Amino acid sequence: MPMIRSLLIANRGEIACRIVRTARRLGIRTVAVYSDADAGALHVRQADAAVHIGPSPVRESYLLGDRIIAAARETGAEAIHPGYGFLSENADFAQAVIDAGLIWVGPDPASITAMGLKDAAKSLMSEAGVPVTPGYLGQDQSGTRLAAEADAIGYPVLIKAVAGGGGKGMRKVDGPGDFAEALLSCRREAASSFGNDQVLLEKWVTNPRHIEVQVFGDRHGNVVHLFERDCSLQRRHQKVIEEAPAPGMDDATREAICDAAVRAARAVDYVGAGTIEFIADGSEGLRADRIWFMEMNTRLQVEHPVTEAITGQDLVEWQLRVASGEPLPRTQRELSIDGWAMEARLYAEDPANGFLPSIGSLEAFDLGGGCRIDTGVEQGAEISPFYDPMIAKVIAYGPDRDAARERLAACLSDSVIWPLRTNAGFLVKALEHPAFVAADVDTGLIGREGDRLMPPERPSEAALEDAAAALSFGGGPGGFRLNAPARREASFLLDGEAVSVSFDPGRGGKADDAVLIAEGGQVWRLSQWRVDGMAAGRASDGLVLSPMPGRIISVAVAQGDRVAKGQRLLTLEAMKMEHGLAAPFDGVVAELHAAEGGQVSEGALLARIDKGEE
Structure with missing residues (x-):
């Protein structure tokens, strides 16, 4: 049988670009598929041909096997590569591809x-x-039976969706008092992600x-x-x-x-x-x-x-x-x-805000050098709320573990991505954590050391001074003057918040009105003092805003209720994951604008907490 001559890639993003790269080297013609949101995507432009398959939501595009097969026929593709995710492990789709007389680049449906x-x-x-x-794999899925089996296995136990993956539909349960709620949450998430709410139980393994x-x-x-x-x-x-x-x-x-x-x-x-x-x-x-x-x-x-x-x-x-x-x-x-290799998954997400996805345009996008970069985006691209927010995979290789680790940390440290928040700083901190350096790692390390892995909230004083000097040299507030003092004090905006910086105005060069500060994988924007663009609503004001578009799946309080700091107010489902929103301080629910089942947009006011009177 001759080598495949034309290949349709039933996926998007970095894996689609990755497959195109190898196919091109082998002389194989490639066909991309795309949704409305991906009309200008990198994988669409890199392929030899591209077919539109539907609206942005995955259930209306990338999960529609019949449209993908039709696109293959329309373009004369001989084979379909599913990548990972989406339909890659869907046996019915694999069989449909084969039944259509096409080559399935994957295992047999059976x-x-x-x-x-x-x-x-x-x-x-x-x-x-x-x-x-050890665990429970039975067909009896009643809550009573599952709770009894968990008791028999011995806590802690792990609840896992039988059709799961990617951490969805999975919860560790430390004791019987938490089992019922964890089971309900697992089943909801599994049904939403995989269309199957059945679970199994496993003994939680130490270390x-x-x-x-x-x-x-x-x-x-x-x-x-x-x-x-x-x-x-x-x-x-x-x-x-x-x-x-x-x-x-x-x-x-x-x-x-x-x-x-x-x-x-x-x-x-x-x-x-x-x-x-x-x-x-x-x-x-x-x-x-x-x-x-x-x-x-x-x-x-x-x-x-x-x-x-x-x-x-x-x-x-x-x-x-x-x-x-x-x-x-x-x-x-x-x-x-x-040798040795390490890969980091670089996401558009904000570690300081519960790792919630950061959606929008990549105005600046530079991942430095020295590492292999597998990505499906470029500068100017949009990170969409419809798909996984992974920006790139960054892969470092070296003769030994220390060399690979240091190279990966250096590459991530030098990255400049703006204005979206990323986990680059978090990844650098993880790579430099003493336990990781010593290869003393288990799956609970991040959970135990989470606070120590959080990147700094502001740049170092040295980096801030350099940026301030670059902004003010040659004019503007704090600009260079003859016979001026050696150092100057001036106010700027650091990501919209006023900061006072003491700096040497004779260093650096003139920037227009803002500079990006990149340090340790974190990026901040320092701009000339102005009042526009400053945040109007903050948690300190008692405002609870939707961090991203989503659906309200539960509301735990009513207007007028007294709440404690950290108490869950409601649960938002977004990107197929559940996110709890909590009270920023002790107080009273003065306003409530969330109802179960309601769709909300990013930044929507969901509740307001008033400190009130005791």
């Missing part, structure tokens, strides 16, 4: 089905001799480390692994920084976990790229008898570049060759580990 539900997959793995985490193995199979009976990745640095079950190989992994443990992964793939006759995810008890280091199967992802992973970096292989090329009927490009003996 393999997707076998591994798609976590409970069924665990049973199958247990039968194949792959160790699984858990998330280790996963990249596997690959072809239609000639070959299955290999490309070694492991460590994805233990997580926030709320979502991966933050991934690395390969796993620190502390000895040869015997690596052989055991990688062999188990190959057995898992063979158990479902796996073809293409897949990842077997394991949970390890790291309390006594990595040991083969303390690593258990969690789930299989039947697609290419977000973190695949770190595996590419240490093996020297292009996994998208492997996918395309296997889908074309070729055998795997390398045998197991021909694969080895060389």
Whole structure:
């Protein structure tokens, strides 16, 4: 069977651009699909052809398999690559592609089905001799039965959506008193994200480390692994920084976990790229008898570049060759580990505001040099509320772990992204945390050390002085004058708030009316003093504003209620996640403008808390 000649990419953003890059190198014509929001997107312009498939919401565009297949037929594409997310693990879509006479760049639908539900997959793995985490996989989904099983397993337990992924529909429960509420929240989130509210229970593992193995199979009976990745640095079950190989992994443990992964793939006759995810008890280091199967992802992973970096292989090329009927490009003996790689997921989100997505235009976008950058945006692009707010994957490679870590931290430190908030500063702090430097990491590190990982709220005095000098040299408030004192004191606006800066007016050069201060991954805007653009409503005023567009799913107070600082007032669902909004201080609910089921826009006044009288 000849190599695929034309390929439709049923995805968007950085993974679509990533696939285009390899396809172009192989001489394969590419077709992009796009929604209204993505009409001017980078992946649309990079592909050889593009087809509009619907409005901005994913359920009206990227999740419509029939439109995607029609686009492939319309453009003469021979094959469909699903990327990750969206329809990548949808067995019905995979079958529809095949039934349409097209090549599906992925595993057989039967393999997707076998591994798609976590409970069924665990049973199958247990039968194949792959160790699984203790828990409950039963069909009885009544709250009473699940609570009883949680008691039998022993707290803490983990509730997981059987069709879940990306940390959605997942909650750790520390005791029986919290179980009912956590179960309800998991089911709501799972139903919204996956259309399936069934859950399973797992024993919460002490000092858990998330280790996963990249596997690959072809239609000639070959299955290999490309070694492991460590994805233990997580926030709320979502991966933050991934690395390969796993620190502390000895040869015997690596052989055991990688062999188990190959057995898992063979158990479902796996073809293409897949990842077997394991949970390890790291309390006594990595040991083969303390690593258990969690789930299989039947697609290419977000973190695949770190595996590419240490093996020297292009996994998208492997996918395309296997889908074309070729055998795997390398045998197991021909694969080895060389060096170390780390990947950080750079998001448009605000760590200081509960990591809520930051939506808008990228007026400044520079990720520095020295690292591999996988991105689907560029300067001037819009970060839309309709999709995941990941801006880029930043991947560093070096001869050892310290070299890769330092290179990644340097690249993120030098990044300049404005006016959107990003997690770059948070990532730098995580990379420099003593526990991470020492490779003493488990999945709870960020939860325990969250405050220490928060980036500074303002730039250093040295950076502020340099920026003030650049603004004022040659004119403006505090401008240079003959016989002026060596240092001057002047007021500026730092992100809209007045600051007083003592500086040397003779340094730097004239800027128009503002400069960006970039330091440690954080970016601030320093501008000449003015009153416009300053925030009119703040939490200190008792105003509770919607941080982003969304839907009110519950309201916990009524107008006139007395509330305590930090008490939840209402819950907003946005970006398929639930966000609680709390009282900024003790007081009384003076105004309430939120109703259950109501849609709200960003910045909408939802409530006002009055300090009132005791």
